[in-house]
Amino acid sequence: LSEKGAYNPVKYIYTHDDIRNITEYARLRGIRVVPEFDTPGHTLSWGPAVPNLLTPCYHDGELDGTFGPIDPSVPENYIFLRNLFSEVVALFPDKYLHLGGRRSQF
Structure with a gap:
């Protein structure tokens, strides 16, 4: 997705290692990292990567x-x-994942 849909596929993405480092840094400080993928509506940047x-x-x-x-x-x-x-x-150790679910007008 990041190769074809990111604003800048080199600078403005999180790699797997980035995610592991962030979640570990947060865990050591008692912070939860809950990922959000705002589906099904805010996915326009995914389109170029997935026909x-x-x-x-x-x-x-x-x-x-x-x-x-x-x-x-x-x-x-x-x-x-x-x-x-x-x-x-x-990638994310938390048991929660935010999937969006709004702004679809169908």
Whole structure:
């Protein structure tokens, strides 16, 4: 996702090592790190990395080149999300994960 969707795929991302270092630093200080992935709505930056992930938008019956939230009608999207969240769960030791769930107007 970060290679194709990040504002800057080198500077503005967290690597697996970054996440491990942050969560350990926090743990030693009694702080919980709860990751948030604001799905299904705020995922526009994921679109370039995952074909057919986002819902295409229409204007007057024609595709208008914009996209909405994750498209629930594409079965492969559930596989993508399962893999993504499996990776997240493996990286973050906390038992909680924030998945968003708002701002989808469907």
